[in-house]
Amino acid sequence: MTRKSDAxxxxxxxxxxxxxxxxxxxxxxxxxxxxALGDDHYDSSEAFERxxxxxxxxxxxxxxxxxxxxxxxxxxxxxxxxxxxIDFHNAGFLKAHKVNIGLSYxxxxxxxxRLGISGSGHFDGQGSESWFKIMEDYPSTNNLPTSLMLTFVxxxxxxxxxxxxxxxxxxxxxxxxxxxxxxxxISAPPNSPNTDGINIAxxxxxxxxxxxxxxxxxCISLLPGAEDVNITDTRCGPGHGISIGSMGIxxxxxxVKGINVKNCNFTDTMNGVRxxxxxxxxxxxxxxxxxxxxxxxxxxxxxxxxxxxxxSHDCPKGDSHVQISDVKFVNIMGVSxxxxxxxxxxxxxxxxxxxxxxxxxxxxxxxxxxxSSCYNVKGVASGFQKPPSCIS
Ligand SMILES: *[C@@H]1O[C@H](CO)[C@@H](O)[C@H](O)[C@H]1NC(C)=O
Ligand SMILES: *[C@@H]1O[C@H](CO)[C@@H](O)[C@H](O)[C@H]1NC(C)=O
Ligand SMILES: *[C@@H]1O[C@H](CO)[C@@H](O)[C@H](O)[C@H]1NC(C)=O
Ligand SMILES: *[C@@H]1O[C@H](CO)[C@@H](O)[C@H](O)[C@H]1NC(C)=O
Ligand SMILES: *[C@@H]1O[C@H](CO)[C@@H](O)[C@H](O)[C@H]1NC(C)=O
Numbered sequence: 001m002t003r004k005s006d007a008x009x010x011x012x013x014x015x016x017x018x019x020x021x022x023x024x025x026x027x028x029x030x031x032x033x034x035x036a037l038g039d040d041h042y043d044s045s046e047a048f049e050r051x052x053x054x055x056x057x058x059x060x061x062x063x064x065x066x067x068x069x070x071x072x073x074x075x076x077x078x079x080x081x082x083x084x085x086i087d088f089h090n091a092g093f094l095k096a097h098k099v100n101i102g103l104s105y106x107x108x109x110x111x112x113x114r115l116g117i118s119g120s121g122h123f124d125g126q127g128s129e130s131w132f133k134i135m136e137d138y139p140s141t142n143n144l145p146t147s148l149m150l151t152f153v154x155x156x157x158x159x160x161x162x163x164x165x166x167x168x169x170x171x172x173x174x175x176x177x178x179x180x181x182x183x184x185x186i187s188a189p190p191n192s193p194n195t196d197g198i199n200i201a202x203x204x205x206x207x208x209x210x211x212x213x214x215x216x217x218x219c220i221s222l223l224p225g226a227e228d229v230n231i232t233d234t235r236c237g238p239g240h241g242i243s244i245g246s247m248g249i250x251x252x253x254x255x256v257k258g259i260n261v262k263n264c265n266f267t268d269t270m271n272g273v274r275x276x277x278x279x280x281x282x283x284x285x286x287x288x289x290x291x292x293x294x295x296x297x298x299x300x301x302x303x304x305x306x307x308x309x310x311x312s313h314d315c316p317k318g319d320s321h322v323q324i325s326d327v328k329f330v331n332i333m334g335v336s337x338x339x340x341x342x343x344x345x346x347x348x349x350x351x352x353x354x355x356x357x358x359x360x361x362x363x364x365x366x367x368x369x370x371x372s373s374c375y376n377v378k379g380v381a382s383g384f385q386k387p388p389s390c391i392s
Contacts, residue, residue: 019285031064034049051064059083060084066091068092072097073096075107087150088118088119091116091121093121094121096126100130108167111153117158120160123166130167148163149171154176158181158182159183161183161185162184162185173203175202180209180339182209183211187358190215190216192215192217195216198213199218203227214236219240221257223256224247228258229258229269237267243271245277245309247276247322249277253283256286257288260290266297270300271301272302272332273302274305275324279319279347280290289328290330291303301340302332303356306345307352321350329359330358334360340373344372344373344375344391346375354391356389358384360384369387370386372388373388
């Protein structure tokens with residue numbers, strides 16, 4: 001070889017090197033390469049932590065691969081910010097320990113941008129033993145760990161994932177922006193306490209679509225600071241339905257606004273669509289809410305606003321100071337389990353502003369007519385109204 005061609009090939013090698021450095025393509029981080037065992041017994045937490053730490057440092061796209069197998073995990077905090085986007089590709093069956101760990105989360109992602117959680121695997125919270133303990137202590141301890149927490153996570157997706165038997169809630173979003181949750185399946189028994197499906201608080205630009213949620217508590221709840229949330233094509237039940245609130249439990253709560261629930265079904269649920277506030281002097285705001293094209297099949301309270309929310313017998317008794325306005329119920333149809341199919345109990349201090357259009361709810365299988373009940377409601381009713389509207 002001549003010196004010239006030597007120099008040329010050196011140049012070429014340098015070029016290729018700097019090019020690959022610049023692209024930093026996809027890199028896979030298989031938890032098994034970090035010591036995880038999917039044998040249902042070995043605790044793989046440290047292996048998961050090591051793979052997260054390496055993946056988070058990768059400047060390109062990192063894919064954490066969890067293959068098939070049962071992986072036992074204690075509580076895990078996956079913290080960013082990371083150098084690039086990260087996919088948590090879970091094809092495995094992740095299992096929590098049965099004992100309650102006394103923390104608010106089982107698996108948490110915090111300060112992450114461009115996270116993808118996918119892979120059609122499972123998160124099994126193994127909650128059944130802690131549920132019975134919480135029953136004994138009720139209502140003092142209702143803060144069991146959430147299976148999957150996203151806190152301060154932006155531009156991310158949860159896609160095609162299964163959640164079963166969380167100890168507390170299954171999924172919680174807090175401080176998030178632009179998160180899409182799609183094709184997820186959540187399942188816990190109807191008598192399991194506080195096993196909410198998805199809680200959304202202090203978060204905006206959130207979408208939940210094409211999902212199925214069966215739990216012992218709320219299907220989805222929108223809590224203070226939830227803003228610009230769209231829930232579509234989702235099936236709830238059994239469980240307590242989709243709830244806004246409860247609001248008014250503390251002072252200075254952020255508003256819940258810009259919530260659209262569309263093309264959703266409720267089967268064998270306690271509620272269909274609900275807004276609930278405590279009867280306290282804490283100010284608050286619920287606005288720009290729309291429930292549209294909702295099909296209820298045997299819900300106890302298909303449409304309910306409850307401004308005297310009282311889950312136990314010891315509640316503040318006054319008038320709620322939470323203002324509920326610009327709430328639309330449009331095209332709500334199906335079967336109510338009780339005869340009060342539309343129940344709007346608002347605050348004397350702050351009457352709510354509601355619009356209903358095309359409501360068609362019957363009572364059981366031919367049990368008779370349904371009725372609506374209003375207290376301090378302002379607004380308009382139009383189109384078909386069965387039961388007859390009570391909005392004046
Ligand atoms: C998420 O977005 C917020 C607001 O745009 C920003 O302040 C925060 O740093 C972002 N978080 C991450 C982890 O990128
Ligand atoms: C929202 O996040 C997705 C990634 O999940 C991204 O593709 C999209 O550009 C983001 N949208 C906005 C408005 O930032
Ligand atoms: C929710 O739907 C509304 C109305 O279609 C739309 O303007 C808004 O951008 C959507 N937001 C999200 C987060 O999908
Ligand atoms: C809701 O139920 C109706 C009637 O059973 C069905 O046609 C529709 O596809 C269901 N929608 C969803 C999102 O499951
Ligand atoms: C209606 O739902 C309740 C649970 O809320 C269930 O116990 C009951 O069996 C259901 N009734 C019918 C007719 O499916």
